[in-house]
Amino acid sequence: xxxxxxxxxxxxxxxxxxxxLILGLLGFAFLSAQFRLGMDWMLSGEPGERLSALGDKxxxxxxRLPEPEWDAWLNELAQAHGxxxxxxxxxxxxxxxxxxxxxxxxKPKLVDRRPPQERPPRPMQRRPADAPAKPRFILRAxxxxxxxxxxQLDLISAQTKRSQTLVIxxxxxxxxxxxxxxxxxxxxxxxxxxxxVVIWLPFVHRLTRFIQRLNGVAGxxxxxxxxxxxxxxxxxxxxxxxxxxxxxxxxDQLGDYVSQQKRITADVAHELCSPIARxxxxxxxLGQRSTSDQAPYLEKLDRExxxxxxxxxxxxVFSKAETLPEREKPESFxxxxxxxxxxxxxxxxxxVNLSVxxxxxxxxxxxxxxxxxxxxxxxVRYAPGSAIDITAEQDATYxxxxxxxxxxxxxxxxxxxxxLFEPFYRPESARNRNTGGSGLGLAIAKRCIVACGGGIDAxxxxxxxxxxxxxxxx
Numbered sequence: 399x400x401x402x403x404x405x406x407x408x409x410x411x412x413x414x415x416x417x418x419l420i421l422g423l424l425g426f427a428f429l430s431a432q433f434r435l436g437m438d439w440m441l442s443g444e445p446g447e448r449l450s451a452l453g454d455k456x457x458x459x460x461x462r463l464p465e466p467e468w469d470a471w472l473n474e475l476a477q478a479h480g481x482x483x484x485x486x487x488x489x490x491x492x493x494x495x496x497x498x499x500x501x502x503x504x505k506p507k508l509v510d511r512r513p514p515q516e517r518p519p520r521p522m523q524r525r526p527a528d529a530p531a532k533p534r535f536i537l538r539a540x541x542x543x544x545x546x547x548x549x550q551l552d553l554i555s556a557q558t559k560r561s562q563t564l565v566i567x568x569x570x571x572x573x574x575x576x577x578x579x580x581x582x583x584x585x586x587x588x589x590x591x592x593x594x595v596v597i598w599l600p601f602v603h604r605l606t607r608f609i610q611r612l613n614g615v616a617g618x619x620x621x622x623x624x625x626x627x628x629x630x631x632x633x634x635x636x637x638x639x640x641x642x643x644x645x646x647x648x649x650d651q652l653g654d655y656v657s658q659q660k661r662i663t664a665d666v667a668h669e670l671c672s673p674i675a676r677x678x679x680x681x682x683x684l685g686q687r688s689t690s691d692q693a694p695y696l697e698k699l700d701r702e703x704x705x706x707x708x709x710x711x712x713x714x715v716f717s718k719a720e721t722l723p724e725r726e727k728p729e730s731f732x733x734x735x736x737x738x739x740x741x742x743x744x745x746x747x748x749x750v751n752l753s754v755x756x757x758x759x760x761x762x763x764x765x766x767x768x769x770x771x772x773x774x775x776x777x778v779r780y781a782p783g784s785a786i787d788i789t790a791e792q793d794a795t796y797x798x799x800x801x802x803x804x805x806x807x808x809x810x811x812x813x814x815x816x817x818l819f820e821p822f823y824r825p826e827s828a829r830n831r832n833t834g835g836s837g838l839g840l841a842i843a844k845r846c847i848v849a850c851g852g853g854i855d856a857x858x859x860x861x862x863x864x865x866x867x868x869x870x871x872x
Contacts (some may be wrong), residue, residue, distance in 0.1 A: 406606050414598055415591060441534050445577045446674075447546075449534050452576055453549035457563050460553060479574030479693040482567040485551075488560030498567060503539040504546050510560045530573040533563075536577070545571050574824045603819070608634060612642055619645070624653030664717035674707050712838040715843065716821060726762045733757040733799070737788060740767060742830045744787065754790040757871060758801060762848040767848035769854075770841040773866050774801050781807025781863065791851075792872055799872040806863040810856075818856050 441449070456475075461593030468485070472495050476483040484495030492498060500508070507552050532550040539546055546624040554561060566573055573579055611628060617627040627646055633639045681700050688696050718725075734754045741750050759766075777786050784806035792799050812819065814825045822837040842855075848855045852870040859865045 406602075410598070410605075411595065412604050414594055418594060419591065434549055435460075442647075444579070444582075445536060446534060448545055448577055448579075449536070449549045452566075453532055453551050453564055455463060455533075455738055457552040460551075465494075479576050481573050481576065483568075484565045485553075488561045488562070493514075493562060498565065499540075500565075501541075501546070503537060504548075504565075507537070507546075507548055508537040508565070509565050510550070510563070523856060542568060545573065545577075546572065547577055550636070556654040565681055584625075605638075608638055612638070612645065614643075616645055618651070619649045622656070624649045624656065646742060653735055660717050663713060667713040667717065670706075670713075671708045674710060678703050678707070709838075712842065716838050716842050726764055726769065728761050729763045730758065730760045733759055733790060733801075734764065736767060737770065740770045740787075744771050745778050748778050749785040751785055751787045754788065754801075755792075757790060757792065757872060759799070759870065761847075761870065765846040765849045767851075769843040769868070770803075772843040776835065776839055777805040777807070777864070778804065781805035784863070799868075799870040801868040801870065802865060803868075804859050804862070804865045809858050809864050811856060812858060815856050815858070 408539050431840050456472075459471060463471060471483070472483045476495075482496060482498060484498045485493045486500075486508045488508075490505045490508040491502065492500075532552075534547070534549045536545070538544070538548045545566075545568045547568075548563050550561045552561070566576060568574065571577065576645075592704070615628055624648065630640055633642050657716050678700070681696055681703065683817055685693070685700075688699050719757040734752070734756065737752060737754060741752070774786070788802070789804075790799060790801045810825045814823075817823045818825075821841040823836040823841075845856050847868055847870070850870060852868060854866065854868050857865045857867070
């Protein structure tokens with residue numbers, strides 16, 4: 399199962415939001431525990447102001463209506479906001495509104511303990527701004543639980559001579575907008591998130607940008623470009639900076655190790671050339687003096703020496719392939735002409751379908767010639783008698799050339815595709831003297847293509863066979 403890629407950017411921002419949420423909840427829980435805060439703390443803010451304003455409005459409107467019409471007016475207001483409204487006397491007895499079972503926790507809030515007021519109901523006058531707030535409450539109670547809110551009105555019951563209390567029952571704290579407008583809270587939360595993101599974004603951007611650059615350098619080092627480094631002055635004075643220094647040191651050691659191996663390989667191959675040449679000369683002399691019985695043995699020995707000579711030559715070519723940019727100069731040439739020359743040399747007797755538009759290149763001609771020759775030689779060797787297709791196309795910006803060479807042979811196991819360009823690697827099906835080479839042909843081709851500034855990869859052809867794709871700057 400393929401794992402979903404989660405960029406570091408998104409992970410840090412998500413954890414930032416989770417952190418803000420947890421801090422907010424912990425802070426609220428701490429304050430509630432320390433100061434024993436119930437829901438009454440809300441009365442000092444917007445919900446309390448809205449509750450007082452609602453009480454003033456209800457007092458004013460009901461004072462203008464005959465008492466028999468109070469129920470209809472309360473029901474209309476309740477339906478508009480999706481809540482239940484009722485009026486209670488100072489003895490916690492319901493006077494108006496639909497029948498509302500009051501929880502025991504709410505009843506004490508409804509009792510008016512002040513002495514009776516000897517005055518009849520009258521239209522409410524505008525209260526001074528500095529007048530004390532009417533008694534109010536907000537709590538959550540009952541089973542099922544509801545939010546209960548109440549405020550004393552400027553309405554005096556004619557029977558009890560006490561103030562009446564407006565009770566609101568709601569399933570939500572906002573009470574349809576009567577107690578709380580959620581949008582300021584939403585905007586406050588959004589502002590907190592935006593401010594946090596703005597504060598964190600530069601830090602996260604610098605962090606991820608450095609990691610991306612470091613990852614790119616590490617990837618190019620993994621491709622064998624051990625000279626790759628971060629830009630001067632771009633290191634950091636922290637653990638990531640130390641990681642970049644370690645990667646640079648590792649690249650230096652790997653480069654030295656690989657260079658030493660290449661040098662040893664080239665020296666050994668060079669030293670083998672002279673003994674092999676002397677043995678071939680000796681066999682030639684012996685062949686002139688051999689009898690008919692000895693001739694087959696000498697011919698077999700000569701074939702073995704020729705195979706060894708080719709192997710040594712390929713090792714020398716492989717060891718020198720990386721220095722091609724230093725030993726060759728880029729040339730301008732037409733791709734089709736080069737392909738025709740390579741086909742005539744390496745696949746003259748094979749059926750090659752060439753479909754290449756007029757494309758002008760400026761690169762290392764000899765390096766590309768050797769790479770194409772090795773690829774075609776492999777196609778002829780492992781897919782004898784089958785047609786070979788060669789196609790080329792440029793992208794829309796004419797900056798990249800894609801060259802594909804396909805055969806209709808048996809192909810290779812899919813697990814071998816990623817190792818085809820490794821030195822001395824040969825799939826099991828190629829491990830014989832008649833068809834199998836040295837295992838350096840495609841490795842040399844890759845080094846030549848890299849020297850030209852391009853890339854190469856292999857895939858299985860639909861219907862059977864192998865497809866080699868070359869990308870070159872055009």
